[in-house]
Amino acid sequence: MPNRPAVVLFRTVAVAEAVSWVALLVAMFLKYVVEAPHEGGVPVVGMVHGVLFTAYVLVALLTARVLRWRLWPTVLLALVAAVPPLGTVVFERVATRRGLLPAGAGLRAA
Secondary structure (H helix, E strand, O other), rough: OOOOOHHHHHHHHHHHHHHHHHHHHHHHHHHHHHOOOOHHHHHHHHHHHHHHHHHHHHHHHHHHHOOOOOHHHHHHHHHHHHOOOOOHHHHHHHHHHHOOOOOOOOOOOO
């Protein structure tokens, strides 16, 4: 499978971006609802999420080029999926189901 590194990188960054989204939501809950000290960690978690969001966008564009995805709807949907929480994981699952991402390359341990 010649495209395996791109697929594994895409899946890894998609999951990491989704986890950082959830962490940011928890941090915002702590900051605004619980009124935790140190702003609930929002500055740190927000920066981490921002870096992972940017990485996801770049990796999605790279993967689209390597796997020769069509511009619409695939690439645009991959980018829009980064906006809602857990959207990147949903897109990854849909892309696998539709054959855009090879099912054999992934995050599973050997």
